[in-house]
Amino acid sequence: MTIRLPDSKGTLRTYDPRTEPLTATTGTAFTSRTVFSAAHVVADQYADVSPDSPAAVDWDVTLAFRRHLWSHGLGVAEAMDTAQRGMGLDWAGAAELIRRSAAEAKAVGGLIACGVGTDQLTGPASLAEVRAAYEEQLALVEASGAQAILMASRALAAAATGPEDYLDIYGHLLRQSAEPVILHWLGPMFDPALEGYWGSPDLDAATEVFLQVIAAHPDKIDGIKVSLLDAQREVDLRRRLPDGVRCYTGDDFNYPELIAGDEKGFSHALLGIFDPLGPLAAEAVRVLDTGDVTGFRQLLDPTVELSRHLFQTPTRFYKTGVVFLAWLAGHQSHFTMVGGLQSARSLPHLARAYELADGLGLFPDPKLAEERMRNLLALYGVNH
Template identity: 50%
Template sequence: MELTLLDEDGTLRQVPMGEAAAFSKPTAPLRSRVVYAAAHVAPKVHADNTPGAPADIDWDATLAFRRTVWSWGLGVADAMDTAQRNMGLDAAATRELISRSAEAAREALADPAIAAVFPEGAQVGDLVAAGVSTDHRPEAELTLDEIVAAYREQLAATEATGATAVLMASRHLARAAGSAQDYEDVYRQVLESATAPVVLHWLGTAFDPNLEGYFGSTDTAEASGTLLRIIGRDPAKVRGVKMSLLDDAAEIAVREQLPEGVLMLTGDDFHFSHLITGSHGGYSHALLGAFAATTPAASAAIQALDAGDEAGCRRILDDAEKLAVHVFSAPTYHYKAGVAFLAWLNGHQQAYQMVGGLHAARSLPHLSRIVELAAQTGNLEDPALAAERWHSLLRGNGYDVPAEGSVR
């Protein structure tokens, strides 16, 4: 089979289409690493998927994708930036997404096939970690006390579903905080309200420019010190920290100083291969948007690690990382378009549509390179389906590409 690709100058070229990777679903829980895929949402195709319109979610497709992730032994990180939170996913849809995902996880645990790939006695929070922030408040400016109250409101609602809470970085806090001490005070009060250990989330400016200077400094080492003091005050309240700075050295520096029992969950979509595989006696676990695009590969990599095949794990993750580096290329915050595009290519949603019209955020040549890299790295689950869908998109944009992919 020939795959037709579109280059930056508008020319078409053909490459051979490879076979699907021989990845197999696990038959037992993944042991070596804790892994979450930060999942996207699929909108109804006929909905008003235009900028500013409320999100109208295709719940069947969205929840089916989560069940697919669970079937590979991975947890789902939900209602976070990959789900277009603050980029099309409004507060009402966010609340409903958390509730529906938690209920779907509860139902999944009653399925012997899915229960078998999670530890015995697994609960909803082992399958779903959900974002908690202050973004349901429409005001641009909040006082520190109001920020604490907003965090607590979302925290209580998320904990009531059984999902693990992920304390996301707050744009309100980034605007209101005047010092590192303000961050420490806010997080201390919010953590005191948590009834179960939470994950702290540090999102870098490549993903959200509004978060510049988070944790009280634009100097990463100083900000890291604030984060570590927040954790060190009561480590029992913190299950882990997700770092999404795209700075592997900074992540390793924090990882090496974490209290015992607190996990580093890498959110570094550019360097996750060596961070997860590990070096010098240390390694990171994972909470990655990239793994929503490469779920079978992520599972296969950890299965290899469980079997003692570190080199095999690294090879699979290196390939997945090669694809992720392009999907997350600048402007990085538009990576969601690539995640949704791959979900469509792989048959997980009806059309290449996104809430808020975000499917227009990447060019056809950019998408073409995603197809090419996914084919090269074994991340097309059904190559024939992916080729058919990609070629139909080219034809719909005026390119004369026959069904078999060759150029007329």
């Protein structure tokens, strides 16, 4: 049976949904790459809240999704921007998410790393306040037993007057961290408030400051996560990293080639797109574990069109598509997001996401996905 989907021109066209899902099995951790999926949070759909209210999270379903990712061998990158950090999930909610997810990871033996930021600061802040905020969050993550990811800070971007402020803040945090951390460079396409991070809007100049931080503390840095959507810049950067410091790609446009690598190295992965792609991505990495780069690319390359669609500008709203696909896939019973962010993408955008995901076989139950897509279309007045 066909379904009519709206396109970007406002017209309806027919689509024949897939009837068989892609078969993907669960498995253990990978051997050739370290791979994290940044994971979304599931809202409590019955909570009487507004977009300005503290996030109301369905903890049971949120943790069940993390168990789904762990079951396929993926690590979970927790309380990152995919979890709507700073876009619906405040620090109080993030702190609770970190505590709960870290405990769950310990219970099931799952790999987890958690975001450390400064989002408890709600207004203009001094550099001393930025440092204290980072310290508070770092202490909580370390106490939970999770690895820390030092995220880019809106407050630091606003307070810093030049590269030396970044060198000072990050140097202080790295000296006191108990275990090696992951540094996260999130570009302004994901968060406009991070324009000019590392002390300059010029990416070449910013890269040199970033590398100074790494060179001064290589024993305290497990790796870096780069989210600039610039494949060549990431390759150039990873070739300049000290021995033992990994590069985790955060490039949701070019991840297959960056993970596959070249004769001079490769990237590990910490990706938001691996939230909806979890089982398929895991299968591809297991193929790569055998040394079969061609087979890896054959599985993962076809997913790039979906990823580029979800992450199209305004890129920061990619979370809407991620949660939408989780609903269609049956990981949650509703399409509601903290902060009301389910309204951030248009019906044609969501319809195209459904079509691309269905074509890849991402839905464990294609009939359920089709039924839910029809219900959404009916809500928007599309009659079949």
